[in-house]
Amino acid sequence: MSGAKNNATSPSFLSDKSAKVFVAGHRGLVGSAIVRKLHALGFTSLVLRTHAELDLTCQADVESFFAAEKPQFLILAAAKVGGIHANNTYPADFIAVNLQIQTNVIDAAYRFGVKKLLFLGSSCIYPKFAPQPIPENALLTGPLEPTNEWYAIAKIAGIKMCQAYRIQYSWDAISGMPTNLYGPHDNFHPENSHVLPALMRRFHEAKVKGAEEVVVWGTGSPLREFLHVDDLADGVVFMMDSYSGLEHVNVGSGKEVTIKELAELVKEVVGFEGRLVWDSTKPDGTPRKLMDSSKLAGLGWTPKISLKDGLVDTYSWYLENVKQ
Numbered sequence: 001m002s003g004a005k006n007n008a009t010s011p012s013f014l015s016d017k018s019a020k021v022f023v024a025g026h027r028g029l030v031g032s033a034i035v036r037k038l039h040a041l042g043f044t045s046l047v048l049r050t051h052a053e054l055d056l057t058c059q060a061d062v063e064s065f066f067a068a069e070k071p072q073f074l075i076l077a078a079a080k081v082g083g084i085h086a087n088n089t090y091p092a093d094f095i096a097v098n099l100q101i102q103t104n105v106i107d108a109a110y111r112f113g114v115k116k117l118l119f120l121g122s123s124c125i126y127p128k129f130a131p132q133p134i135p136e137n138a139l140l141t142g143p144l145e146p147t148n149e150w151y152a153i154a155k156i157a158g159i160k161m162c163q164a165y166r167i168q169y170s171w172d173a174i175s176g177m178p179t180n181l182y183g184p185h186d187n188f189h190p191e192n193s194h195v196l197p198a199l200m201r202r203f204h205e206a207k208v209k210g211a212e213e214v215v216v217w218g219t220g221s222p223l224r225e226f227l228h229v230d231d232l233a234d235g236v237v238f239m240m241d242s243y244s245g246l247e248h249v250n251v252g253s254g255k256e257v258t259i260k261e262l263a264e265l266v267k268e269v270v271g272f273e274g275r276l277v278w279d280s281t282k283p284d285g286t287p288r289k290l291m292d293s294s295k296l297a298g299l300g301w302t303p304k305i306s307l308k309d310g311l312v313d314t315y316s317w318y319l320e321n322v323k324q
């Protein structure tokens with residue numbers, strides 16, 4: 001990353017709590033956590049639009065929105081998101097919708113005077129067999145995991161778009177790469193969600209029905225790193241205030257578990273007492289994707305919420321908000 005004009009900076013994010021901040025995707029897992037965090041910090045002028053109010057895949061509508069609202073800061077948490085099955089089943093949606101949203105939003109944000117933008121990618125941008133823990137510079141060093149390469153290609157394009165606008169226009173666009181996330185407002189869809197909310201719902205429903213077994217996908221051997229979304233929101237605000245660089249930044253917990261260990265933990269938190277049955281016809285995906293988050297730690301940020309505490313918090317949210 002040498003030789004680039006990458007020193008664009010903007011005024012401190014936290015110094016003006018009345019600044020207009022557009023949180024795109026504010027009803028999702030990540031966007032809602034960022035809104036909670038910004039409200040707790042005293043931000044008074046958040047700009048929020050649901051998907052129904054503003055379809056970010058529509059360039060003309062995005063332009064009209066920016067022309068009218070002129071936000072000063074932008075956190076891009078709107079995207080087409082899903083677990084391994086959804087990624088594998090709807091590749092056209094994952095590449096097209098994500099390219100459309102991020103291209104429209106990043107370009108309009110620059111042209112309509114946003115001072116700083118943070119783009120959210122994902123740990124799936126890295127090669128399937130990247131060195132572990134995965135450093136930022138492992139990007140584009142090997143083939144991607146096939147189950148999510150369409151989504152990953154879109155996310156890589158988003159990182160590169162932020163870099164290109166920083167280099168050509170000295171514009172303060174940064175990218176954060178979160179690991180697998182979970183928490184309140186997650187998607188608990190039985191097939192299209194990520195593993196943690198999928199298992200929480202399946203164990204809960206099995207407990208209520210008195211079922212003897214629950215099916216879990218794959219072999220149980222893949223390793224995953226999980227971060228509570230409130231930690232991510234804290235990290236995003238930290239980056240908005242403290243990071244202005246060309247390279248994307250990993251945001252992880254630094255702790256990994258096998259899917260089998262995760263399943264046992266979710267089972268315990270939910271209180272399901274039956275057996276686990278492994279469906280090895282379902283894909284395992286990447287064998288391991290622990291990120292090296294030492295760059296963010298070196299800047300002064302570390303996560304706080306343990307997986308066990310985060311699961312208890314998420315299950316209590318699920319009981320109050322989702323279960324029938």
Ligand SMILES: NC(=O)C1=CN([C@@H]2O[C@H](COP(=O)(O)OP(=O)(O)OC[C@H]3O[C@@H](n4cnc5c(N)ncnc54)[C@H](OP(=O)(O)O)[C@@H]3O)[C@@H](O)[C@H]2O)C=CC1
Pocket residue numbers: 024025026027028029030031049050051052054055056057076077078079080081101120121122123177178179180181182185186187194
């Ligand atoms: N969940 C995870 O484990 C991880 C997520 N990330 C990244 O974090 C970001 C947020 O993900 P997450 O919160 O989990 O996703 P969610 O699916 O929970 O939320 C996505 C949000 O995007 C909005 N949205 C989707 N399509 C459009 C559209 N065409 N126009 C306007 N808004 C739209 C949705 O709006 P509405 O609610 O109104 O429909 C929703 O608020 C994404 O960039 C994702 O890649 C990265 C790593 C892991």
Ligand SMILES: C[C@H]1O[C@H](OP(=O)(O)OP(=O)(O)OC[C@H]2O[C@@H](n3cnc4c(=O)[nH]c(N)nc43)[C@H](O)[C@@H]2O)[C@@H](O)[C@@H](O)C1=O
Pocket residue numbers: 081082083084085087122123124147148151179180181191192193194195196198199216217218222224259282283284285286
């Ligand atoms: C965040 C990340 O999320 C996706 O990648 P992933 O990490 O593979 O995500 P996942 O949560 O869906 O699965 C994790 C593991 O868990 C196993 N597994 C068991 N039982 C269930 C189950 O019931 N549902 C799901 N979804 N998985 C299950 C599953 O077989 C796999 O081995 C990317 O597509 C991409 O979107 C991305 O960036």
